[in-house]
Amino acid sequence: MGHPVRQIDADLLIIGGGGAGAKAAIEAHERGVKVVMLVKGFLGRSGCSIFAGNLNWFGPPQDGTTAVQSDEERQRRTMEFLAKYTHYLGDQEYMRRAARFTFDHFYPWLEERGLYILRHDDGSIVIDLPHGTQAWATKMGMSGQVIMDMLRAEIFRRGITVLEETAATSLLTAGGEVVGATALDYRHGEQLVVRAKATILATGHSNYLSLRSTGTREGTGAGWVMALRAGCALQNLEMQWFHASDMAWPRSWMRLHLYPNPQPATAHRTRLYNRDGECFFDGNFLPHNPVPYIMQLKYLVKQVRRGKARFDGGYYTGYRHVEPDVLRKYVYQTQFLEKVGLDPTRDLIENAVTWHMNVGGIRVDGRTMASGIPRLYVAGSVSALVTGGLPNVMYDGHVAALHAADAVRGRALPALDEAVVARDLDRVQRLFRTEPRDGYLPAQVIKQIRTVMWEHMNYVKHEVTMREGLEKLHRIRVEVLPRMRLESLTRRFNYDWMEAVDAEDMLDACELVIRFSLYRRESRGAFFREDYPLTDNIRWLRHVVGRLDGGDLKIETEPVDLPYARPAEGVADFFEVDY
Amino acid sequence: MDGETPAGLQVTDGSAPAPPAVAKVSVFRYAPDVDTEPRYETYEVPYTKGMRVLDVLEAIREDLGHAVAYRWLCGVKKCGMCAMTVNGRPSLTCWEPAEPEMTIEPLGGFRVIRDLVVDRDAHDGKLRALDLVLHRPADRPYPGFPEPLTATEMARAAEMMNCIQCLLCVASCPTVGEKFMGPAALVQVARWAFDPRDGQDRAAYALYAGIGHCADCGDCTTACPAHIPVKEMAIAGLRELCASEGYTGYGPAPEYRCGDEDRRAE
Numbered sequence: 001m002g003h004p005v006r007q008i009d010a011d012l013l014i015i016g017g018g019g020a021g022a023k024a025a026i027e028a029h030e031r032g033v034k035v036v037m038l039v040k041g042f043l044g045r046s047g048c049s050i051f052a053g054n055l056n057w058f059g060p061p062q063d064g065t066t067a068v069q070s071d072e073e074r075q076r077r078t079m080e081f082l083a084k085y086t087h088y089l090g091d092q093e094y095m096r097r098a099a100r101f102t103f104d105h106f107y108p109w110l111e112e113r114g115l116y117i118l119r120h121d122d123g124s125i126v127i128d129l130p131h132g133t134q135a136w137a138t139k140m141g142m143s144g145q146v147i148m149d150m151l152r153a154e155i156f157r158r159g160i161t162v163l164e165e166t167a168a169t170s171l172l173t174a175g176g177e178v179v180g181a182t183a184l185d186y187r188h189g190e191q192l193v194v195r196a197k198a199t200i201l202a203t204g205h206s207n208y209l210s211l212r213s214t215g216t217r218e219g220t221g222a223g224w225v226m227a228l229r230a231g232c233a234l235q236n237l238e239m240q241w242f243h244a245s246d247m248a249w250p251r252s253w254m255r256l257h258l259y260p261n262p263q264p265a266t267a268h269r270t271r272l273y274n275r276d277g278e279c280f281f282d283g284n285f286l287p288h289n290p291v292p293y294i295m296q297l298k299y300l301v302k303q304v305r306r307g308k309a310r311f312d313g314g315y316y317t318g319y320r321h322v323e324p325d326v327l328r329k330y331v332y333q334t335q336f337l338e339k340v341g342l343d344p345t346r347d348l349i350e351n352a353v354t355w356h357m358n359v360g361g362i363r364v365d366g367r368t369m370a371s372g373i374p375r376l377y378v379a380g381s382v383s384a385l386v387t388g389g390l391p392n393v394m395y396d397g398h399v400a401a402l403h404a405a406d407a408v409r410g411r412a413l414p415a416l417d418e419a420v421v422a423r424d425l426d427r428v429q430r431l432f433r434t435e436p437r438d439g440y441l442p443a444q445v446i447k448q449i450r451t452v453m454w455e456h457m458n459y460v461k462h463e464v465t466m467r468e469g470l471e472k473l474h475r476i477r478v479e480v481l482p483r484m485r486l487e488s489l490t491r492r493f494n495y496d497w498m499e500a501v502d503a504e505d506m507l508d509a510c511e512l513v514i515r516f517s518l519y520r521r522e523s524r525g526a527f528f529r530e531d532y533p534l535t536d537n538i539r540w541l542r543h544v545v546g547r548l549d550g551g552d553l554k555i556e557t558e559p560v561d562l563p564y565a566r567p568a569e570g571v572a573d574f575f576e577v578d579y
Numbered sequence: 580m581d582g583e584t585p586a587g588l589q590v591t592d593g594s595a596p597a598p599p600a601v602a603k604v605s606v607f608r609y610a611p612d613v614d615t616e617p618r619y620e621t622y623e624v625p626y627t628k629g630m631r632v633l634d635v636l637e638a639i640r641e642d643l644g645h646a647v648a649y650r651w652l653c654g655v656k657k658c659g660m661c662a663m664t665v666n667g668r669p670s671l672t673c674w675e676p677a678e679p680e681m682t683i684e685p686l687g688g689f690r691v692i693r694d695l696v697v698d699r700d701a702h703d704g705k706l707r708a709l710d711l712v713l714h715r716p717a718d719r720p721y722p723g724f725p726e727p728l729t730a731t732e733m734a735r736a737a738e739m740m741n742c743i744q745c746l747l748c749v750a751s752c753p754t755v756g757e758k759f760m761g762p763a764a765l766v767q768v769a770r771w772a773f774d775p776r777d778g779q780d781r782a783a784y785a786l787y788a789g790i791g792h793c794a795d796c797g798d799c800t801t802a803c804p805a806h807i808p809v810k811e812m813a814i815a816g817l818r819e820l821c822a823s824e825g826y827t828g829y830g831p832a833p834e835y836r837c838g839d840e841d842r843r844a845e
Contacts, residue, residue: 045660045744046652108724114713114774116733116740123729138740145657146740153711156703187692216652250629251637252654252673335806336655339674340629443640487646490610493693496646 003429006185007193010036010161011408012401013180015168016202016223017042018049019144019390020380022151023397024200024404025160031405035160036194038183040167040203040218044152047218048204048357048381052144052390053332054261055117056081056102057127057135075099081133081290082386083565084579086359087525088541089236090386092564094366101398102391113150118264118330126330128262133290140264141257141332144390165493166192167222169501170424171199171230171376174417178230178376182424186498189491191425195416197408200400201227201362201371202379205388209510210355211447211454212312214243214255220446220502221509223382227362228512231373233547235384235558236360238517241526242459244296245272247336248313248350256336258317258349260292264330266323272296273316273348274308280315289578294525297353297459298575301528311458316348353459357381357388359526360516363545369400375414377404384543431500432486439483442499448476449506457510461517462530470514477507512546512553519544519555523574535572598626599679602635606647607684610693619682620645632672632681633661636695648694656804659745662686663695669750671804687750702746705760709784711767716778732775738812739770741805748799748809754832759789762799762809769813772820782824785817795831 012028014021017039025035041047058077078099082090111117118126118136128134137143155162165187172180178199183192203223207215228234245260247253260270260283269283269292281299283292300309309315319327324345327334337344361384362371369377379396381388456469484503486496521532522540542557569577601623609617622645624638633654639645652658654673661672664684672683689697715721730737748762755761765788772781799809807813821829 041652042658042660045658050653050657108721111724111726112715112721114771114776116728116737116774117725119728119730119733121730123727125725138737142657142740145743149740149744150712156707157710157712216654218652249627250631250676251627251634252631252651253629255653256655340676441640441644441646443646444642444644447641488610488613490613490693492610492612493648493696495648 003191003425003432005191005193005425007195008036009413010034010180010194010196011198012036012404013038013194013196013199014202015181015199016047016204016380016382017044017162017164018047018202018204018380018393019052019148019151020202020204020393020397020400021200022148022155023394024202024379024401025155026151026158027398027401028405029158029160031401033405033408036196037155037160037162038166038168038181038194039162039164042164043155043162044148046216048207048215048388049148049390049393050144051214051255052147053141053257053259054134054136055143056389056391057125057132059125059127059132059135071103074103077133078102079564084289085291085387087239087294087579088537088562088565088567089239089359089524089543089560091366092561094385096564098386098392098395101395105398106391106394110147110150113154115147115150120265126264128264129267131262131288131290133262136264136330139332140259140330147390163192167218167498167501168203168226169428171201171226172416172424173230173373173420174415176231177374177414179414179416182421182428184428184498184501186495187493189494189497191428193416193421193425195413196375197411197413198375198377198404200369200377200379200397200404201382202397202400203382205357205381206509207356207358209450209453209506209513210457211450212246212254212352213355213450214246214257215355216255217499217502220506222502222505224362224512225505225508227371227378227382228546228548230376231548232371232376232378233363233545234361234512234516235363235543235545236516237358237513237546238520238544239359239525239527240457240513241293241356241359241387242297243293243354243356244300245270245317245351246354248352250340253336254352254354256333258333258351260296262290263322263326266326268322268326271318271321272299272351273318274303275314276308277348278308279318286578295578297526297528300353301460301575311353313350313352315351317351318348319344320346355453359387360384363543367399368403369396370403375407428501431484432489432497434485434487434489436483436485439485440480441487442484442496442503445476445480445484445503446499446506448480449473449503449510452476453510453513457514457517460528460530463518466514466518470511473507473511473514481507515553515555516544516546525579528574533574535569535574535577537567537572538570541567598630600626602626602630602677603680604635604639605682606639606695608647608694609691611691626677630677632663632665632670632675632677632683635677635681636672636683648696650696657743659743662745662747662750664750669747669802671745671747674804686746688755689746689750699746702749702761702763706764706767709764709768709788710779711771713771713774713777714779715776719776719778726776728776735773735812735816736770738807739766739773741807742766742770743805745804747802747804751798751802753796753798754792754794759792762793762814764788765790765793765817766807766809766813769817772817780824782817782821782826785821786826786829790814790817790821791828791830792832793830
């Protein structure tokens, strides 16, 4: 076939160019480790981290400048927040350390490098009133973008090897260890074999799996399925967050989130209105909840059931009660609304739900980010530790780098298993084809997959519709995948080739999500089953964990440790609890 | 809850004129390793509400099944990667509305990799010579978080942080070339020059980036989708800095007349 394959060696391979991967790269490089980064898009310009709009603050109410005086209180509030944020499924020991990192390391480390945390003219930090739960870098909605821009500049300045528009296509295994990865450089049409003494997988959220998603085309679930195939366990994949307040239109702007979080420099929060203009949700209905996403959806369901909203539109966010000065000075979204002729001080903005972050992911050790497979670490939102948040994922990257740097010291490069390398390369090579000519472009197959997820794995789930979805995915696998073909065999930016690999991975990822969802027979947090509408802390405050066993997926439950925070209820009405 | 009326709903549902039923687009197609020459292909895409140019491209791939190559990584003006030429104008395609008839071509002034994808490496490589990280002076080390800093002090630097490196300003600039890295590079230099915490000689970097070859036409400001006053704040501010530091040769370049397209560098 004459497919060019390039081989690269690294001390440490980092897969992913978001907050976790970037922090890991800097910390490992700082310790003298030779790092190679694979980035599916562009370092610091793609993936989830640039979307991070808000930063956890939890300072004392109304006075940001004295925040450092109350560490314990800030940590307690952060913990309480993260426990509810993960519906009590998050690793609480991990959260305690990540909360400390946020205040002891994240803010000073970034500010020392020039991050600008939004201030007032008197120098005090802009917070939401009165609770002080959030802070922002330059504007609400822009924090991740400016942080990632800084990390990008630093990584290039350090001369770290960064391969952009190059995605990992498998984790290479040999003798029960992960010894590197295969990759596809779609810009040059070239496959790579990267051999590494240690690997950090940091591919971010799998948030492109449904037709309306906040993620972009990189977020295909490849991280999950590569890890599963390499022997890792996956956890709580059914715990899928949705957003209630994303733009219904234009289509690209479904990712523009109209934050229900507390807004900067005001006590007002956004409101949701139904078809008839009746306000049915205001963040201040739950003044102590800094992240009311979960509750927005619970309130929205009731409107949908009354015919006063649809999940794909017909309900609205309103900023009319928010001070115009706040919208103008502090909110990134305002300019978008104006661009489509809306005045946020007067008009309501149509919303629809989107598939957003994943609570679950790859099961890892929250102290070391070790995956359980030797030489493989997992960092950031692709893991099951917490739902997301830039301070948390940078903590993961930091910890993974420290442990990986120790692990590679004095070690030789591992030997590759040539049969495994050939198998993994061949899987990608055989998709480089233009036959059958009347077949489907990978982009069309991906749309079919995402449509199944939108129709069968939307916010309201039921065993019957989920099983239908599984059957439709199976039909795509046997009938459509064999007919997937590229338009041409150009090797220059043939993104279709990348998407052909993605389509296979997405099918696996989507089937996993449905099978995990069928397993959990309750409703919790982000996860709502009409056929099991109770939050059942007696039987289901447990992790759903899946791993490959002889090639088949085996799902079981594992206990959740609750050393610091636990829900008050045993079994409760899903709609009545605030997590 | 407080007597809201649904008046806003009417505004939301259509203050704009009725859109056309379809967008007709002519798209530049060229894969240099398999095509003998570039061509334009035309497509008709059903119009959707508020449709952006990027939405049209997505529909061409997903719904019509034509494998047009283009970059996009966010869809909401954060990544800066979906810059192209639309009806002759450098445009960020996630930001600009679809027009009833459009010609979509790669961003001007850059080497075409394939179709609408251009090579940004040369530009990124130049930026790396500009030392775009904070350098605190030795006598003012970082005092710990939160450091004393006000919104007023950071106002101009924060304006520069809106830059997403989409390179529309570079594509619009009539004097960018061998001697001038272009407006985007100057915005990045200005981002640190305007930061009161920085002690680096940023005027020297502005000169190195070629500020003396900027003709002050203001096309960069017009092009900027992030609404950065590139000419008025970034470049003017850097020129003031150059003057106050005793440098000369910071422009503006006197010889350029707006509309003189022949001077445009490749």
